[in-house]
Amino acid sequence: LEHIDEAVAHGRARLDHHWRMDVAGGHFTLVGQNELVERIVQGGAFGLELTLTPDQIDAEGRGVIAGMGRSADDANFLLLQEGRQLVLQLQTDGTSEGGARIELAEIPGTGPHHLIVTYTPGRLAAYLDGQQVVDDDSVGGTLEAWRPGLLLLIGAGPGGELPWNGVVEGIALYGHLVEPEEARRNAIAYAERREERVPVESARVLARRRALSSAPTPEEITPYLDGLVVHEYDVLEVREGELGSEVIRVAHYAVQAGAAQEVAASQKAEVLELRVEIFEENPQVESIFLVDELDIDLDVPLYLDVGP
Numbered sequence: 001l002e003h004i005d006e007a008v009a010h011g012r013a014r015l016d017h018h019w020r021m022d023v024a025g026g027h028f029t030l031v032g033q034n035e036l037v038e039r040i041v042q043g044g045a046f047g048l049e050l051t052l053t054p055d056q057i058d059a060e061g062r063g064v065i066a067g068m069g070r071s072a073d074d075a076n077f078l079l080l081q082e083g084r085q086l087v088l089q090l091q092t093d094g095t096s097e098g099g100a101r102i103e104l105a106e107i108p109g110t111g112p113h114h115l116i117v118t119y120t121p122g123r124l125a126a127y128l129d130g131q132q133v134v135d136d137d138s139v140g141g142t143l144e145a146w147r148p149g150l151l152l153l154i155g156a157g158p159g160g161e162l163p164w165n166g167v168v169e170g171i172a173l174y175g176h177l178v179e180p181e182e183a184r185r186n187a188i189a190y191a192e193r194r195e196e197r198v199p200v201e202s203a204r205v206l207a208r209r210r211a212l213s214s215a216p217t218p219e220e221i222t223p224y225l226d227g228l229v230v231h232e233y234d235v236l237e238v239r240e241g242e243l244g245s246e247v248i249r250v251a252h253y254a255v256q257a258g259a260a261q262e263v264a265a266s267q268k269a270e271v272l273e274l275r276v277e278i279f280e281e282n283p284q285v286e287s288i289f290l291v292d293e294l295d296i297d298l299d300v301p302l303y304l305d306v307g308p
Contacts, residue, residue, distance in 0.1 A: 012256055020169035047117070047174035049173075056165065063162055067089075072158075077099070090124070154171065225255070228288055
């Protein structure tokens with residue numbers, strides 16, 4: 001099993017409390033798979049595994065869930081959502097420019113859904129939630145047409161084109177053809193892993209700022225790319241979920257992927273609708289640069305802004 005571990009966020013993409021890639025408003029590039037790609041080309045087979053949760057079932061246009069290429073028309077492969085349809089675009093030395101287009105399956109619901117697509121010359125298969133949905137012998141050619149040195153992209157094509165909104169997790173590349181029993185086992189194992197997770201509850205609140213910290217700039221946090229700033233709020237209304245305090249502190253992304261974010265620079269008196277989660281239940285942000293200039297008050301809980 002070849003997992004991809006190093007993810008770089010772009011735009012407003014972020015890791016959530018379960019280390020899943022939330023690509024609403026951005027995308028990720030994954031590095032460290034060049035040797036694996038070389039083995040895939042030499043061995044003549046590959047598999048892609050991931051679990052996806054789309055924001056929309058009937059999405060408008062086309063969006064790249066995962067891919068590896070220089071553009072939408074020059075890619076080793078692209079996994080796309082087109083409306084409700086999952087589509088694979090695969091380049092081999094037996095396909096025309098742009099690669100073969102294979103419809104995999106319709107997305108049955110918001111998910112999450114476990115997906116494996118796999119290829120060796122003369123056979124392409126796909127498995128959705130452990131069940132085989134494609135067994136296609138119409139695509140031919142070897143993977144020697146694959147270009148080396150390309151990054152694995154999640155949530156958009158190269159340069160951010162064809163953005164897709166949703167959450168991706170459990171991504172892996174393989175250098176072999178995935179057979180039905182392996183696909184079934186992997187789907188079951190990942191579903192069990194998801195079931196073991198402790199749920200993290202969110203709340204949607206209407207709040208007014210009462211105290212602010214100074215938002216860091218991208219230059220101030222260099223070489224870090226992400227930075228948080230803590231503000232304090234009066235809670236005016238809890239519109240969803242539960243909140244046990246009338247005053248809360250919220251850590252916002254002041255800098256994300258090297259770019260300043262607007263929420264941290266808003267006026268003190270502005271009333272905002274926020275979606276928040278308890279900060280301590282979000283381990284993915286524990287190592288992020290954080291500015292908190294507020295007076296210490298252990299009675300005021302700290303939350304993380306997880307909204308768009």
